[in-house]
Amino acid sequence: MVVDLAYDKPLPKPVTLAQVKADPALKATDLARLPRLSVMPFTEAEYQRLLRLAGA
Amino acid sequence: MGDVAFAGSGLWFVPAHHDANQSSSREEVEIVAELVRALIEGGIRWRDREAQEHPLGLDDILVIAPYNAQVADLIARLPTGARVGTVDRFQGQEAPIVIYSMTTSTPEDARAAWSSCTAPTASTSPRRAPNVRASWWAGPRLFRARLPEPEADEAGERVLPVPGDRPGGTNRSAGRQRVGRCPITAGQRRARLRLGRVAVAGARAYALSMARFLVKTEPSTYAFADLKRDKRTVWDGVSNPVALKHLATIRKGDTVVVYHTGDEKQAVGLAGAVSDAYPDPKLKDPKRWSWTSRTISRCRSR
Numbered sequence: 010m011v012v013d014l015a016y017d018k019p020l021p022k023p024v025t026l027a028q029v030k031a032d033p034a035l036k037a038t039d040l041a042r043l044p045r046l047s048v049m050p051f052t053e054a055e056y057q058r059l060l061r062l063a064g065a
Numbered sequence: 066m067g068d069v070a071f072a073g074s075g076l077w078f079v080p081a082h083h084d085a086n087q088s089s090s091r092e093e094v095e096i097v098a099e100l101v102r103a104l105i106e107g108g109i110r111w112r113d114r115e116a117q118e119h120p121l122g123l124d125d126i127l128v129i130a131p132y133n134a135q136v137a138d139l140i141a142r143l144p145t146g147a148r149v150g151t152v153d154r155f156q157g158q159e160a161p162i163v164i165y166s167m168t169t170s171t172p173e174d175a176r177a178a179w180s181s182c183t184a185p186t187a188s189t190s191p192r193r194a195p196n197v198r199a200s201w202w203a204g205p206r207l208f209r210a211r212l213p214e215p216e217a218d219e220a221g222e223r224v225l226p227v228p229g230d231r232p233g234g235t236n237r238s239a240g241r242q243r244v245g246r247c248p249i250t251a252g253q254r255r256a257r258l259r260l261g262r263v264a265v266a267g268a269r270a271y272a273l274s275m276a277r278f279l280v281k282t283e284p285s286t287y288a289f290a291d292l293k294r295d296k297r298t299v300w301d302g303v304s305n306p307v308a309l310k311h312l313a314t315i316r317k318g319d320t321v322v323v324y325h326t327g328d329e330k331q332a333v334g335l336a337g338a339v340s341d342a343y344p345d346p347k348l349k350d351p352k353r354w355s356w357t358s359r360t361i362s363r364c365r366s367r
Contacts, residue, residue, distance in 0.1 A: 010312045011301040013340035014321055023322075023331040027156065036275065037119060040279055040324070048280040048308040048315075051322065052113060054124035056277035057365045059332060 020063035034058040089134040093166045098142045100164065101126055105144075111161045123147055127160040135314045278315055279322040279332065289323045289334040301345055315342045 029035045037059055039049035051059070092195070109121040119125070128149045130136050139149045218313070280300060284286065292298055303312050315321070319338040325331055 010212065010303065010309050010342045011299050011345045012312060012315045012338050012342045013297060014292065014300045014336040015297045015339045016295070016339050017320075017335040019293075019334040020332060023325075023329075026330040029332075034122075034124070039118075043307075045305065046308055046311075047305060047326075048303055048311045049279050050113075050311055050314070051277040052119075052278055052303045054122070056224065056320065056322070063203065065331070 020065060022061075022064045024059055024062045025041075028062055029059075032058065032062065035062075089132060089138050089169045090166070091138070093168060094135070094138045094142050097128060097164055097166055101128070101147065104162065113161075121161070125160055126162045126164065128166065130166040130168050132168055135305075136165055139166065160208075188335060205223055225227060252269045276316070276319045277322070278311065278313070278338075279324055280336075281324045281326050281329050284325045284329060285327065288325065292323065292336060297339060301347065313342045317341050 026040070029038065030041045035041060035055055038051065038055055039046050043049070082225060104126060105123050107121075110118045111121050111125065112118050123144060123146055124353055126148065128139055128143065128147060129148075129152055130139060131152065133151060136149055136151055140147070143149060177360075284290075287298075303309055315338050317338055317340055320340055321336045323334045324334050325333050
């Protein structure tokens, strides 16, 4: 499977894996738990939390 | 209010008795506040579409009201950070629990509520149904209203059937949707059927319309800067079966966070899906083709 992606915008600040693992709202995500998984869904709450960590 | 611990998924109606409310309702603000408190303090867990469990938090509850006055009262009453807004504001957002405060006491005042309920039904599909919980707070007299039909919805998606009650034999899909367990009088059933059409359409619209994903890339191979330069690219090279399974659920319009692997290990930017996921045209492996075709049919089946 493939998908066509279009550039949108950079995050104001990158969000590191260490930040994700340390965050109570994000530490249960696949991103923190499954280091080898390269495509994963985010819930809306997790996505909004990530944006907040990014300063967006 | 004693029965906050709804289990399973479905649509619940809980009556809130009040008179002469038009664009705000104190009574419903108090009930919603109590419900939200009970939900987030109750140690409740919910299961997402990947069958993973999460503790229920304030972020997982959307509170919607048809009027700005009611929204303002709800924001003032609910904990800081609660997601409260009008239908317009939340169009396209999703949450495991949606609470809709109908606000108005009587049908005469309710026209705005109906039109805003039916508006977001466009361009949604049931393909990603998570465990949706919609609570519906309203003055019981609203059920006497004659509601306009939601327009241009797909057949079979519209009616909320009541067990043991057949809507005049016109609806062959009765029984497909789950219904709330709140006991109602026989007199409320017919009106509830009509209201249900709007309720189901509204709840689906919030829950299903857009999704978020994260994709990883090795920046020395293809970095976010390369995507900026190219403006658009075919995201290929994914081979892990679980990753492919997730990739197959991406649809046009979804948001995708781009993450750099290797030494960086950080999320760096945002991209948007400009197509649905599709089979890799470069791959000739018949096994993989058969796997992908199976996945497509499962994702799109109703």
